[in-house]
Amino acid sequence: MGERRIVPVVAGLGVALPPTAAQRDLWEGYFAGYYGGATRSLAERIFTNSGVTTRQAVVNPLLEDLSGWSTERRMARYLVEALPLGKEAVGRALTDAGVAAGDLGLFAVCSCTGYATPGLDILLARDLGMAPDTQRLFVGHMGCYAALPGLGTVGDFVTARGRPALLLCVELTSLHVQPASARVDTQQIVAHALFSDAAAAAVVLPSRAGGYAVREVAAVTDTSTADHMTWEVTDLGFRMGLSPRVPKVLSMHVRGLVDDLLGRHDLRLSDVDGWAVHPGGPRILGVVERELGLPAEAMAVSRAILAERGNCSSPTVLLILDRLRRSARPPRRVVMLAFGPGLTLYAALLEWIPEP
Numbered sequence: 204m205g206e207r208r209i210v211p212v213v214a215g216l217g218v219a220l221p222p223t224a225a226q227r228d229l230w231e232g233y234f235a236g237y238y239g240g241a242t243r244s245l246a247e248r249i250f251t252n253s254g255v256t257t258r259q260a261v262v263n264p265l266l267e268d269l270s271g272w273s274t275e276r277r278m279a280r281y282l283v284e285a286l287p288l289g290k291e292a293v294g295r296a297l298t299d300a301g302v303a304a305g306d307l308g309l310f311a312v313c314s315c316t317g318y319a320t321p322g323l324d325i326l327l328a329r330d331l332g333m334a335p336d337t338q339r340l341f342v343g344h345m346g347c348y349a350a351l352p353g354l355g356t357v358g359d360f361v362t363a364r365g366r367p368a369l370l371l372c373v374e375l376t377s378l379h380v381q382p383a384s385a386r387v388d389t390q391q392i393v394a395h396a397l398f399s400d401a402a403a404a405a406v407v408l409p410s411r412a413g414g415y416a417v418r419e420v421a422a423v424t425d426t427s428t429a430d431h432m433t434w435e436v437t438d439l440g441f442r443m444g445l446s447p448r449v450p451k452v453l454s455m456h457v458r459g460l461v462d463d464l465l466g467r468h469d470l471r472l473s474d475v476d477g478w479a480v481h482p483g484g485p486r487i488l489g490v491v492e493r494e495l496g497l498p499a500e501a502m503a504v505s506r507a508i509l510a511e512r513g514n515c516s517s518p519t520v521l522l523i524l525d526r527l528r529r530s531a532r533p534p535r536r537v538v539m540l541a542f543g544p545g546l547t548l549y550a551a552l553l554e555w556i557p558e559p
Contacts, residue, residue: 207410209365211358212556214414215300215406216525219291220512221261221284221377226250226396233264234395237383245389250396254485254506258399258513260377261288270380270439277378277440281317285402289327289373292402296369297331300406300414304331308366311340311357313349313517315434316375316441323373346434346543347481349517350403351551354539355420357407365409373402374516379440394443397484399513403521415528415537415553421464424545428452432544449483450490452546458494461538464550470536477534477553478502479523481541482509491540504530517541524553 230250238246261284262269269277289312297304310333312324319326324339340356342349350372357368376398381391407417431452433444465471478501480491488509492502504526512522520539527534539551 209362209409210556211361211407211409211417212411212414213405213417213524213553214408214411215296215298215302216521216528217292217295217297217299217404218522218525219288219295219402221259221288221400222263223257223259224263224265225257226253226255228265233268237270238392246392246396249389249392252485253396254482254509255397255513256510259401259515261375261400262377264380269378270382272440274436274438274440278318281375281378282319284375285314285317285323285373286326286330288402289323289371290330292373292404293327293331293369293371296404296406300408302367302406302408304333306367307333307337307369308364309338309340309357309360309368311342311353311368311370313342313345313353313370313372314374315344315346315349315516316378323371327371344434345517346432347483347514347516347519348541348543348547348549350520351420351539351541351549352422354405354407354417354551358417358420361407361409367409368407369404370407371402371404372517372521374518375400376516379442381442382439389447390443390445393445393484397514399515401512401515401518401522403518403525405521412556413558414556415524416556418468418552418554419464420549420551421460422547422549423456423460424547425452425456426545428546429544431546434544449542449546450486453487453542453548454490454494456548457491457540460548460550461495461540464538464552468552472496475536475538477527477537478505479520479527479537479539480505481520482506482514483542484514485509487542
């Protein structure tokens with residue numbers, strides 16, 4: 204009889220958030236003056252209809268205007284702010300899983316909002332006391348969906364090596380407020396209205412009860428729409444490009460991706476009782492709900508995270524998973540969905556492994 208296959212299990216989650224600001228205060232105290240003329244009424248409608256009530260920022264524009272900062276200055280601030288946030292999220296995840304930093308075999312970091320060398324992976328490994336032989340991986344510029352290929356990678360490591368691994372996602376989008384422009388740029392307005400800062404970490408252990416087993420991570424990329432979502436490095440920070448056609452592209456692919464994923468495990472949509480869908484915005488959640496034929500309550504936690512936290516890019520699906528598992532009735536099976544440049548759709552199937 205062959206050896207039993209190791210199953211990677213999300214056994215601990217940790218979240219760290221910078222200070223919160225109310226969406227209305229951000230509009231009235233900063234962005235209403237930032238946008239002038241006819242653009243102001245358009246921008247106010249977008250802010251009002253964003254689905255965001257509060258969000259977090261390491262640099263709150265009500266207190267500090269960095270729209271004219273150079274990229275060099277923003278990157279220096281990135282390191283100052285990302286290190287303590289990452290350390291807090293990782294510490295909470297390790298405590299939640301009951302694992303010491305020195306036990307980790309792999310430490311993976313996802314971030315598309317800053318550059319630093321030595322990177323967060325090296326500096327946090329040092330500060331948290333990870334072993335010298337801990338392997339490290341830094342994933343940059345995958346954007347909002349990065350947590351899922353990150354989760355797949357650490358899961359594969361755990362399966363192959365039988366050692367614990369840790370995934371950290373840190374995004375500080377508040378560092379990339381762009382300079383005001385006389386040109387009407389709807390894509391920038393949407394980015395300024397939606398995006399937020401957060402850090403989230405997940406500890407993945409080999410075949411442990413009391414966590415979510417990562418059954419599979421899957422993806423589909425439509426390269427014919429590669430220009431629909433961009434993240435351009437400029438002399439004044441990183442500038443988002445976000446086409447209004449993104450929801451239409453998602454509508455073409457999301458049902459097939461989810462059906463194929465579930466079908467490989469002899470499951471149907473009705474077998475899934477938890478949905479962690481990246482809230483790229485209200486239209487994105489509406490498209491997923493419609494194409495999958497889901498009841499409104501299936502999107503309740505994803506919409507709540509959008510309202511309370513904003514679109515935090517890569518950490519967001521982990522924030523949703525953490526909220527789901529802490530609910531009064533945690534779901535048995537969870538499908539995580541996230542979307543980003545490519546256009547790329549990622550999905551993961553998780554299943555709860557109960558304590559014996």
